[in-house]
Amino acid sequence: MASTTKDAYYIPHKAQWPIFGSIGLSTLLAGFANYLNGHGFGSTMMIVGLGILVTMLFGWFGTVINESENGIFNHQVDISFRWGMMWFIFSEVMFFAAFFGALYYTRVLSESWLAGDSSFSYGSTKELLWQGFTAVWPNNGPGHVGGLEDGTFHPMGAWGLPALNTLILLSSGATVTWAHWGLLAENRAQLIKGLIATVILGFSFVLLQATEYHEAYSEMGLTLGTGIYGSTFFMLTGFHGLHVTIGAIFLTVVLFRSIRGHFTAKHHFAFEAAAWYWHFVDVVWLGLFIFVYWL
Amino acid sequence: MSVTTHDDTHAHDHHDHGPAKGFMRWVTTTNHKDIGTLYLITGLIMFFVGGAMALVIRAELFEPGLQYVDPHFFNQMTTLHALIMVFGAVMPAFAGLANWMIPMMIGAPDMALPRMNNWSFWLLPFSFVMLASTLFMDGGAAAAGWTLYPPLVLQTGHALPFTVFTVHLLGMSSIMAAINIIVTVFNMRAPGMTMMKLPLFVWTWVITAFLLIAVMPVFAGAVTMLLTDKFFGTSFFNAAGGGDPVLYQHLFWFFGHPEVYILILPSFGIISSIIPTFSRKPLFGYSSMVYATASIGLLSFIVWAHHQYTVGMPLAGELYFTYATMLIAVPTGVKVFNWLATMWKGAMTFETPMLYAIAFVVLFTMGGFTGLMMSISPADLQYHDTYFIVAHFHYVLVPGAVFALFAATYYWLPKWTGHMYDERLGKLHFWLTTISVNICFFPQHFVGLAGMPRRIPDYAVQFAEFNAMSSVGAFVFGFSQLIFAYVIYKAIQGGEKASSEVWEGAEAHGLEWHLPSPPPYHSWTEAPAQALISDLH
Numbered sequence: 100m101a102s103t104t105k106d107a108y109y110i111p112h113k114a115q116w117p118i119f120g121s122i123g124l125s126t127l128l129a130g131f132a133n134y135l136n137g138h139g140f141g142s143t144m145m146i147v148g149l150g151i152l153v154t155m156l157f158g159w160f161g162t163v164i165n166e167s168e169n170g171i172f173n174h175q176v177d178i179s180f181r182w183g184m185m186w187f188i189f190s191e192v193m194f195f196a197a198f199f200g201a202l203y204y205t206r207v208l209s210e211s212w213l214a215g216d217s218s219f220s221y222g223s224t225k226e227l228l229w230q231g232f233t234a235v236w237p238n239n240g241p242g243h244v245g246g247l248e249d250g251t252f253h254p255m256g257a258w259g260l261p262a263l264n265t266l267i268l269l270s271s272g273a274t275v276t277w278a279h280w281g282l283l284a285e286n287r288a289q290l291i292k293g294l295i296a297t298v299i300l301g302f303s304f305v306l307l308q309a310t311e312y313h314e315a316y317s318e319m320g321l322t323l324g325t326g327i328y329g330s331t332f333f334m335l336t337g338f339h340g341l342h343v344t345i346g347a348i349f350l351t352v353v354l355f356r357s358i359r360g361h362f363t364a365k366h367h368f369a370f371e372a373a374a375w376y377w378h379f380v381d382v383v384w385l386g387l388f389i390f391v392y393w394l
Numbered sequence: 395m396s397v398t399t400h401d402d403t404h405a406h407d408h409h410d411h412g413p414a415k416g417f418m419r420w421v422t423t424t425n426h427k428d429i430g431t432l433y434l435i436t437g438l439i440m441f442f443v444g445g446a447m448a449l450v451i452r453a454e455l456f457e458p459g460l461q462y463v464d465p466h467f468f469n470q471m472t473t474l475h476a477l478i479m480v481f482g483a484v485m486p487a488f489a490g491l492a493n494w495m496i497p498m499m500i501g502a503p504d505m506a507l508p509r510m511n512n513w514s515f516w517l518l519p520f521s522f523v524m525l526a527s528t529l530f531m532d533g534g535a536a537a538a539g540w541t542l543y544p545p546l547v548l549q550t551g552h553a554l555p556f557t558v559f560t561v562h563l564l565g566m567s568s569i570m571a572a573i574n575i576i577v578t579v580f581n582m583r584a585p586g587m588t589m590m591k592l593p594l595f596v597w598t599w600v601i602t603a604f605l606l607i608a609v610m611p612v613f614a615g616a617v618t619m620l621l622t623d624k625f626f627g628t629s630f631f632n633a634a635g636g637g638d639p640v641l642y643q644h645l646f647w648f649f650g651h652p653e654v655y656i657l658i659l660p661s662f663g664i665i666s667s668i669i670p671t672f673s674r675k676p677l678f679g680y681s682s683m684v685y686a687t688a689s690i691g692l693l694s695f696i697v698w699a700h701h702q703y704t705v706g707m708p709l710a711g712e713l714y715f716t717y718a719t720m721l722i723a724v725p726t727g728v729k730v731f732n733w734l735a736t737m738w739k740g741a742m743t744f745e746t747p748m749l750y751a752i753a754f755v756v757l758f759t760m761g762g763f764t765g766l767m768m769s770i771s772p773a774d775l776q777y778h779d780t781y782f783i784v785a786h787f788h789y790v791l792v793p794g795a796v797f798a799l800f801a802a803t804y805y806w807l808p809k810w811t812g813h814m815y816d817e818r819l820g821k822l823h824f825w826l827t828t829i830s831v832n833i834c835f836f837p838q839h840f841v842g843l844a845g846m847p848r849r850i851p852d853y854a855v856q857f858a859e860f861n862a863m864s865s866v867g868a869f870v871f872g873f874s875q876l877i878f879a880y881v882i883y884k885a886i887q888g889g890e891k892a893s894s895e896v897w898e899g900a901e902a903h904g905l906e907w908h909l910p911s912p913p914p915y916h917s918w919t920e921a922p923a924q925a926l927i928s929d930l931h
């Protein structure tokens with residue numbers, strides 16, 4: 100029952116930021132679409148839209164952080180945030196599921212049909228269209244789309260940079276947990292050190308990933324356009340890399356807030372949200388490492 | 395503090411936050427009723443926009459031959475009509491109902507995440523402007539059907555990236571709305587409002603929200619692949635590069651089949667609220683309704699390829715998807731029988747919401763039966779891509795989802811506005827709508843079975859009579875909806891004052907009937923009394 104304001108569930112009023120978000124996001128997307136259609140002004144629109152969007156993010160999160168630090172959120176609000184974050188992460192999982200699904204479908208099913216697998220009742224594709232195609236993964240299709248001059252390419256092995264990156268991400272999962280223990284034990288130095296380590300590991304991952312991409316593009320004939328292998332490889336690892344970047348930025352914000360003295364052992368939703376997000380990114384990477392790089 | 399048992403005391407709780415003034419009230423609002431109203435009005439406007447496009451289609455199909463529009467424009471109309479009806483009319487209208495009703499039904503002051511609630515609405519107008527603008531671009535709007543199948547859709551002109559980004563924006567909006575609804579129901583229920591006390595409308599929306607969060611990202615992923623195939627050289631749907639256009643169909647229908655349940659589950663909830671009220675009986679088989687809804691939700695994830703029987707799947711796939719699809723008829727049947735049993739020996743009256751609810755039960759069930767026919771893969775080889783399909787999904791969507799929305803509007807309009815609507819006009823709207831919807835869609839079964847293909851602006855002369863009938867029905871239906879808009883307008887303007895209960899005995903069916911009509915700006919600032927909750931049935 101609402102007896103004092105602090106007990107009451109906080110309902111904000113007059114939210115200006117969402118409309119900024121809508122304007123920014125649609126300007127960004129409309130700009131991108133115009134850019135893709137070959138209109139020069141598209142890129143300007145994109146920059147303007149991005150600027151509005153970033154302003155919105157600063158403004159919106161800033162407001163919520165202030166409210167949180169002023170003790171406006173009771174326990175029930177905290178739980179709403181937690182549920183909200185969990186379902187948001189679930190939606191992200193499903194987004195990746197679409198791309199993993201595409202990888203599964205092509206590798207397990209449609210490749211062999213294309214190569215004339217007789218267990219498929221209409222298996223005449225090969226005879227009619229793609230004679231001589233055998234399904235060996237990785238490939239860039241019977242038309243040898245993309246790749247080097249002769250249509251071949253080098254697939255990305257698992258045991259060089261990718262293995263190192265696996266190690267980096269797994270360690271960052273450990274450091275963020277160590278930081279959490281620090282927070283729970285009211286040991287702020289440990290919290291900050293743990294977060295610094297995590298952020299450094301996170302951005303190193305992104306850097307190494309960029310190196311890997313550079314090598315793929317410049318030497319291996321492996322690009323986004325290298326048939327189905329290049330498509331699935333770059334879309335999966337690319338969206339993952341984007342999520343690592345977002346997660347690392349999120350952790351950086353949490354780090355700065357920790358330095359400023361935000362969060363207590365009992366009240367630190369933002370920290371946990373960042374940590375959950377980080378673990379999610381970690382798990383996706385394991386899937387990538389196994390199914391994209393290794394097997 | 396004492397708990398509000400009488401309506402009037404409640405209105406005084408709010409000295410501080412009334413609504414802001416002017417246009418900015420609506421832009422910056424975080425109030426669940428304001429946002430609900432915005433959603434509902436948007437849904438109604440888009441219903442007329444999508445409806446106008448449908449009338450363009452039906453005008454062209456009134457006679458064989460090409461009369462009014464060129465084939466490419468015809469295809470743009472079918473594509474945009476469907477996208478607008480699904481994402482612009484029906485989904486926002488259900489989200490509007492969820493916003494208005496869920497906090498009132500579970501004894502909460504508002505939705506759990508009010509700012510995000512604002513954003514999920516305010517993405518919509520931008521998305522619809524973006525989608526509508528594609529009509530005026532080089533090459534016109536997308537014309538490959540709402541399913542956006544490659545390779546055809548990749549021939550779209552400048553509209554393609556805009557269409558893809560519209561889907562992204564709409565997806566974000568739906569996901570945020572869904573997260574908000576789940577969090578609200580999990581975390582904002584009044585003490586004593588256990589999950590198995592929730593009105594079915596709340597239950598069906600929770601499951602719908604789960605479906606939305608699970609499948610909208612998959613659709614977003616699929617259209618992203620369209621975008622990269624077109625502009626960035628990927629080969630997801632290009633066999634030469636080792637991809638497969640059928641992959642798109644799997645991704646689309648992994649989203650698409652749950653999507654059709656996203657359009658119908660909240661309707662089930664509405665009908666399950668209305669039939670008990672006007673039968674003056676508790677809902678028959680409450681818990682079986684909950685479990686049936688949950689099983690429909692789960693099954694909806696494993697039947698998607700019944701939309702692809704003709705595309706060339708392995709035999710095992712055809713068999714599996716046939717049997718799995720048929721299973722859905724079981725929980726659906728449970729629901730239909732429960733509604734009938736609720737009415738059985740009830741003291742029924744037939745106000746407009748009840749008329750729509752009964753029509754829903756009869757006509758939706760017909761759509762379900764044609765669905766069963768099509769679930770048999772060898773039979774579907776005949777039905778697929780004919781007007782029979784069009785008849786099927788319009789029976790489940792129009793006298794299904796849209797009738798549920800009409801029923802809900804008449805049922806709760808007095809609560810929202812504080813005024814009774816005009817019952818005479820309501821009944822007129824009902825009879826015109828129900829008769830015309832059948833004139834429009836019933837003949838389509840016959841032409842479909844005889845082989846008339848869908849998404850084609852011309853047809854063989856032997857289909858002329860049935861198509862003419864269909865078009866007449868469509869136009870009567872379309873213009874009858876002006877009555878609906880007028881009834882709503884009139885109730886907002888004034889009319890007989892509604893009591894807080896509105897319908898005789900409604901108080902036992904939901905907490906919303908314990909709040910005044912219209913309810914205060916914030917719904918339950920104090921949790922409702924335990925007695926109110928334990929008396930619900």
Ligand code: HEM
Pocket residue numbers: 541654655657658700701719720722723726761762763764765766768769774777778779783786787790791794795
């Ligand atoms: C008993 C339950 C149902 C069954 C067994 C069923 C079965 C089917 C099947 C097999 C198809 C594909 C036919 C074809 O393209 O050859 C189909 C199409 C369709 N169904 Fe259903 N359905 C059921 C309920 C629903 C409901 C509740 C809705 C929506 C409210 C719905 C909406 C649609 C739509 C929109 C399509 C056509 C999609 C397109 O190709 O554009 N169905 N249904």
Ligand SMILES: [Cu+2]
Pocket residue numbers: 650651654697698700701
């Ligand atoms: Cu389906």
